[in-house]
Amino acid sequence: MxxxxxxxxxxxxxxxxxxxxxxxxxxxxxxxxxxxxxxxxxxxxxxxxxxxxxxxxxxxxxxxxxxxxxxxxxxxxxxxxxxxxxxxxxxxxxxxxxxxxxxxxxxxxxxxxxxxxxxxxxxxxxxxxxxxxxxxxxxxxxxxxxxxxxxxxxxxxxxxxxxxxxxxxxxxxxxxxxxxxxxxxxxxxxxxxxxxxxxxxxxxxxxxxxxxxxxxxxxxxxxxxxxxxxxxxRAVRSFYDPPQAKACRDCHLPALRSAEFGNRGGFVHNHLFPAANTALPFVRGDSDTQQRIRQFLENKVVTVDLFALRRGDDVVVLGDRPPEVTPGEVLDLEVVVRTRGVGHPFTNGTADSNETWVSLEGVGNGEKFFRSGVLDSAGRLDPAADRLWTYVVDHTGAHMDRRQPQDIHVNLYNNGIPPGAARVVHYRVRVPDGARGSVELAAGVHYRKFTRDYTSFSLGAASPSLPVTTLAEDRVRLPVRGVNRKSKIGNGESRAPERGNPDKPWLRWNDYGIGLFLQGDLKGAARAWTKVALLAPDKPDGFLNRARAEIAEGRLADASVSLAAAEKIRPDWPKTAFFRAVVARDEGRLADAERDLTKVLAKFPLDRVAWNSLGQVLWLGGRFREAAAAYGKTLAIDPEDLNAHYNLMRVYRAMGDRRQAAVHAAAYRKFKEDETGRALAADLRRKDPWANRESLPIHVHEEAVPPPADAPGWVASLGEKGYETDFGYLTRAHPPIRREAVEPAAGPAPRSTAYEPVHLFRKPK
Known part of the structure; x- marks a missing residue:
């Protein structure tokens, strides 16, 4: 005492x-x-x-x-x-x-x-x-x-x-x-x-x-x-669900063995925050941290699958017994990249400067006959490669390539792959005329933290290129029809290359369907998911996913049949109930839609899209106050949700509440994309055909030899240390910072009491 x-x-x-x-x-x-x-x-x-x-x-x-x-x-x-x-x-x-x-x-x-x-x-x-x-x-x-x-x-x-x-x-x-x-x-x-x-x-x-x-x-x-x-x-609509839900810290604050004060059972959270920045440890010469980050990235973040050859309407899967090819044959090759150990799109973060791409290489008779996604002698990436990044256009219509956030105007494309989803990359490869024995195809997914040019901007033109991490690989050997079909390796035994995706056939088809669906190839996706249903009749995934494509095509009767099959295999699955509600709503069966959505929200009460769907059903039924409450639930989860703001504007107008309608109309205008923005990229599309092609949802890579990669014009003006400030913030006048108008044009409105945000963490008063 x-x-x-x-x-x-x-x-x-x-x-x-x-x-x-x-x-x-x-x-x-x-x-x-x-x-x-x-x-x-x-x-x-x-x-x-x-x-x-x-x-x-x-x-x-x-x-x-x-x-x-x-x-x-x-x-x-x-x-x-x-x-x-x-x-x-x-x-x-x-x-x-x-x-x-x-x-x-x-x-x-x-x-x-x-x-x-x-x-x-x-x-x-x-x-x-x-x-x-x-x-x-x-x-x-x-x-x-x-x-x-x-x-x-x-x-x-x-x-x-x-x-x-x-x-x-x-x-x-x-x-x-x-x-x-x-x-x-x-x-x-x-x-x-x-x-x-x-x-x-x-x-x-x-x-x-x-x-x-x-x-x-x-x-x-x-x-x-x-x-x-x-x-x-928290979301019911996903293609895949992990065995257990995960949050940020499960991946980026993993357990680290430690006896320090405050440990729990001999472990603390690892404050290295392992993620994807391989550049910083490289420039510091911290090889240990660089290795740990590389190991984190190589731990099944993504996989790549040389999935199939398309021959007309037939999809020939590259499995244990790959098909024969003939000299001079043109192969339409389907490569599937699937996100696995990642809880957000790949790539994310500084997605405009992260350099993530898919490569394909073909080898026959000991020589490379196809190369896509390679670096040139200066360290620049092949401009015709399939890129998994965001291509941003600035206010002048040029490529925003130096991380200037104030200049961002519009995305030309965003090829990031959502978590638990897939992307299909289409290649057209010609087998050499003199091919004998077999040809080997190798695909890879690669990552570099920054582009060669942004590295020069930051460190100087003489700086070394940043390290490339290969995240996933797959290889397949295709026998060439004719003599000498066996390929001798090492000790003379014929051995197939190790595959990059060991999944069961139905899962490979499912990923293929997901990739086609996200590209807008709805018929191709439906065919792929029909194959899933045949290969795995005890799984509801094939039928459920086929219903997604059928709904998107407007084939509601077919979707009902597919959903009934999924329900029979897995009764009371919330995913089935959600899409069944979509069909019921579009067919005007509002009571059925409401019943299914109520079941979904009982298990997924924080799914904003499900709340929006319920709000639409209630709106269509003329139950405006209940619709407003449902959309309010959406805004409690995501205050920027465009669907909710737009429909609340309509709901409050129908109720005669002009002030609340004006509040949501103003929010809708604020958060809505500028529809004129994409017109700014028209000249860039003409000047950069590779970027233009990459922006198309479905496109084919058929360049056997990579085209040259040109440096942007500003690279020539860099000094030995890269960009060097001219202290323009002191010597030039800059316009004042704009303040956003708080109230809508209709005049001041009382704060809505229809909902309360659910994610506020405030200090107790």
């Missing part, structure tokens, strides 16, 4: 760092969504006091200091050059849009605005801190799921002597934490830290008018794509 009383007295006498009084700094954090409770500044040394955490959590610290979070700010050359260019073009004020997630120490010490920009340095101590421990663990509120750093942070409460320089007092502080860790745990590990909604605050991006002087657009978005997938366990 005497000891505790003495500690209490000493704590009272201790003088912690004073709160920063803002005199010359910038406390307007907008256009970042991040903020402090009183909009005041924070103590940068305290916010980045990582060594304080290291004393008790050395293993977590050791992992974090090698992570992409540690190098999120101007200690990351790829990020730094992008922001330097952005600041020079549109001013440093706008770069605050990035800072809540990338540069919290710079932002919250008031060094991002006009008042401090003249003395700011990208090499300052604050600018080199990245995302520190307290950058996450001092967050006290997640405002919403809108992203862009949508959180509130504070200077966290500490035990006595947390800031003491005296070693004895520091030891007492550590002892107090170990004696009674509850306050420490409550302060730094809140319930929302374990949720995907917490991760969404930074791993979801909105491009706002204050940034681009154009239009609201959704950018990088790990959260919604995970939410709408089978991985989340």
């Amino acid at each position: 005497v000891f505790l009383a003495a500690m209490a007295l000493a704590a009272k006498l201790e003088k912690p760092p004073k709160r920063i009084v803002n005199r010359n700094g910038d406390t307007v954090f907008f256009p970042s969504s991040s903020e402090t409770f009183d909009q005041g500044l924070l103590n940068g040394r305290k916010l980045a006091s990582n060594s304080y955490c290291r004393d008790c959590h050395p293993d977590s610290f050791h992992q974090w200091e090698r992570s992409a979070h540690r190098f999120s700010s101007f200690n990351n050359p790829f990020y730094r050059k992008s922001v330097e260019l952005m600041a020079d073009e549109v001013g440093r004020e706008r770069t605050k849009w990035c800072s809540g997630c990338h540069d919290p120490v710079v932002l919250f010490t008031g060094q991002m605005g006009a008042a401090t920009q003249a003395k700011f340095s990208y090499d300052s101590w604050e600018a080199q801190q990245g995302l520190p421990c307290m950058g996450c663990h001092s967050i006290v509120e997640i405002k919403d799921v809108g992203g862009n750093g949508s959180y509130v942070i504070e200077e966290s409460k500490q035990y006595p002597f947390a800031f003491a320089k005296n070693e004895t007092l520091k030891a007492i502080n550590h002892l107090l934490i170990r004696m009674e860790p509850s306050l420490h745990r409550k302060t730094f590990l809140k319930a929302f830290h374990r949720t995907p909604e917490f991760c969404s605050s930074c791993h979801k991006v909105a491009l706002i008018p204050a940034l681009n002087d154009y239009h609201w657009m959704r950018g990088q978005n790990h959260y919604d794509t995970w939410y709408d997938s089978g991985v989340s366990g």
Whole structure:
């Protein structure tokens, strides 16, 4: 008791760092969504006091200091050059849009605005801190799921002597934490830290008018794509569901064996946050981290399958007994890429600069006769390759290729593969006239964190190309009709290559159908899924998925037959009920549709599409108040849902509530894609035929020899260190940041009480 009383007295006498009084700094954090409770500044040394955490959590610290979070700010050359260019073009004020997630120490010490920009340095101590421990663990509120750093942070409460320089007092502080860790745990590990909604605050991006002087657009978005997938366990419509639902931390904060303070059963969460950034450890020379990230990526993130040859209307599967080919024959080859160990689209994140592609190589008589998806001598990717990335067009109609978020206007295409889905890549390959014995085809999926040109932009033209990680491979040997059909390998025995997709035939057909369906080949998908039903008559997947294609084609009677077959195999499956409700709605059987959707929502109460479907059924039945409530449930899950806003506009107009109708009309206009935007890409399509072809949902790769890859014009202007700032944010005038109108044109409206958001994590009042 005497000891505790003495500690209490000493704590009272201790003088912690004073709160920063803002005199010359910038406390307007907008256009970042991040903020402090009183909009005041924070103590940068305290916010980045990582060594304080290291004393008790050395293993977590050791992992974090090698992570992409540690190098999120101007200690990351790829990020730094992008922001330097952005600041020079549109001013440093706008770069605050990035800072809540990338540069919290710079932002919250008031060094991002006009008042401090003249003395700011990208090499300052604050600018080199990245995302520190307290950058996450001092967050006290997640405002919403809108992203862009949508959180509130504070200077966290500490035990006595947390800031003491005296070693004895520091030891007492550590002892107090170990004696009674509850306050420490409550302060730094809140319930929302374990949720995907917490991760969404930074791993979801909105491009706002204050940034681009154009239009609201959704950018990088790990959260919604995970939410709408089978991985989340919240959506009924997925093609595949994992045995157990997973959230962000299940993959990106895996268990790490550790005896540090706070471990659970000898394990802590791995604060390396393994993901896909192979560039940062490479440029640091951190081979151990580079290897660990590569192993993470190679662990069945995707698979590739040399699935079949198309001969007319026949699909000849490349299985245990591959078909014969003849010299000079033109092969239409179907390659299927399937996402597996990923809970969001592949690729995601910086999808406009991630370089992810599919390759195909053909070898006969010891010589390569077909090559697609290869790098040239300068390290540039074959422009005719099948790319799994997002091709972005800027405001001038050119390719946005230096990560300039303020210039993003429209996507020419987005070839990311959703989680638990597939993409079919179509190749046309001619067997050499002199082929004998056999020809071998090899397909691969490859990943490089940044393109060759963006690497030059960030590091200089003389910098080495970033490493390429091969995520998946598949090989098949096709016998050539005629003599010498056996191919001798090694010791003279004939051996088939190891295949990249060992799945059962029905699963391979199912993936093929998914890929065709997502490309819009509805008849091809229906035929593939009919084959699934024949190969696996005890599985409902073939019938259910065929119904998806039949519904999309408007063949509702056929879809009803397929759904009845799926129901017979697996009674009361919510997936069947959902699509049966779609058919019933389209046939005008509203009571049947409502009954099925009610069953679906009993098991999937957070499926926004199911709520939208119920809202539409109720709207069609003239039950406007109930429809408004259903659409309100959607907006409680996703406040940006276009379908819900549009239909609530109609519902409230039907009810005579013009003000509420105006609220949702304004939201619909805000979140809706600019329909004129795609016209801007017309000239680019003519100038870049490879990008134009890649934007087509169904296209064929038939170039046996890769065409040359040309460098963009700006590469020639780069210096030895890549892009070098001209301090344009100081020397040029930049327009003021636009503020978004809060109220719709119809005038002020009371806040809707039809729904309450379900993902708010607010500090108790």
